[in-house]
Amino acid sequence: MVTRVLSGNIAIEEGAKLIKDGQVVAFPTETVYGLGGNALDPMSIAKIYQAKGRPSDNPLIVHVASVEDIYPLVSEFSDVNRRLVDAFMPGAITLLFPKSELVPLEVTAGLNTVGIRIPSLDIARDFIAECGVPIAAPSANASTRVSPTTASHVFEDMNGRIPLIIDGGECEVGIESTVLDLTAAIPTILRPGAITAEMLVNVLGEVKTHEGEVITSAPSPGMKYKHYATSVPMVIAESIESLINEYDLRAEEGLDVVALVRAEQVASIEGRRCIDIGANDTEVCKNIYKVMRDVEKVSEYIICIYLGNEGVCSSVMNRLIKSVGGKVV
Numbered sequence: 001m002v003t004r005v006l007s008g009n010i011a012i013e014e015g016a017k018l019i020k021d022g023q024v025v026a027f028p029t030e031t032v033y034g035l036g037g038n039a040l041d042p043m044s045i046a047k048i049y050q051a052k053g054r055p056s057d058n059p060l061i062v063h064v065a066s067v068e069d070i071y072p073l074v075s076e077f078s079d080v081n082r083r084l085v086d087a088f089m090p091g092a093i094t095l096l097f098p099k100s101e102l103v104p105l106e107v108t109a110g111l112n113t114v115g116i117r118i119p120s121l122d123i124a125r126d127f128i129a130e131c132g133v134p135i136a137a138p139s140a141n142a143s144t145r146v147s148p149t150t151a152s153h154v155f156e157d158m159n160g161r162i163p164l165i166i167d168g169g170e171c172e173v174g175i176e177s178t179v180l181d182l183t184a185a186i187p188t189i190l191r192p193g194a195i196t197a198e199m200l201v202n203v204l205g206e207v208k209t210h211e212g213e214v215i216t217s218a219p220s221p222g223m224k225y226k227h228y229a230t231s232v233p234m235v236i237a238e239s240i241e242s243l244i245n246e247y248d249l250r251a252e253e254g255l256d257v258v259a260l261v262r263a264e265q266v267a268s269i270e271g272r273r274c275i276d277i278g279a280n281d282t283e284v285c286k287n288i289y290k291v292m293r294d295v296e297k298v299s300e301y302i303i304c305i306y307l308g309n310e311g312v313c314s315s316v317m318n319r320l321i322k323s324v325g326g327k328v329v
């Protein structure tokens, strides 16, 4: 299969035609690129799982263009739902609802809940609206790979597997949406993202993990799989000192090492090979996946500095700890 990459209105029109024809199309959102198919059509869903190489017990998020499009997909819409939708949608959040009959079990991997998201990126909403159906979409990486934040990342993983990638440039947020379970007695964060627990608590008063802790995160079903892995080994360094020690040790072993550090830390690396991943938390979040994909091509060993546990960086660290399989030096 030839994979075309298009942008602008023509891309949206072509993409919508393919979706109506039961095909899978990659499209940009403000978080990461998605691999979209008609959420109401089990055959399209099967094609998504196939293109991604994803285990089919990991549910897909359903994307819609406007709040009204949520109603037919859910069997309940409470006051709390209303407050969250008003506060955070469109945006980088996925809310779990009890699903209606309309949503096939193939999308939810057999669960009675459905994750729904309204992307804030205009191109994404225009595309979904043009399709005229809800769009099921996981991140557009091959299963276990780092999520894509540019069309060329998608091309790396999906060339030959899908007919079209809609190019909307670089994703502004850079990590996947926050997944919030509203079907639990107390709203529970299943996957942390750019919409943080602190922001949710402002609206909800209370956010819990399923273990009953306030403002902490717990893994969603997909988090048990190996995720976000670079193709060369990577570790986290808890300080600049341990980063330098690890760097020199590995360099002595003959490995081509690259360090990932914040802008203000570049000088303290003292001439060792390093990449500046951003001057503030928002930049770090936006750049992290792109940097990981770039660096794995030109190095044999990656050491990323610990980014802290504040705000969006706690979400970035959640992904990085998975990438390194818990390896901290």
Ligand code: TXA
Binding pocket: 029, 031, 032, 033, 034, 035, 058, 059, 060, 061, 094, 096, 108, 111, 113, 114, 115, 117, 137, 138, 139, 140, 175, 176, 177, 178, 179, 190, 191, 220, 221, 222, 223
């Ligand atoms: O930002 C995003 O969320 C991106 C863009 C494309 O929208 N999508 C994305 O999808 O990251 P995916 O499939 O890579 O991750 C979805 C996560 C998985 O961890 C999945 O287990 C969880 O959401 N999820 C989806 N539906 C769920 C449900 N009904 N119950 C529990 N977890 C669910």
Ligand code: MG
Binding pocket: 138, 139, 147, 176
């Ligand atoms: Mg994913």
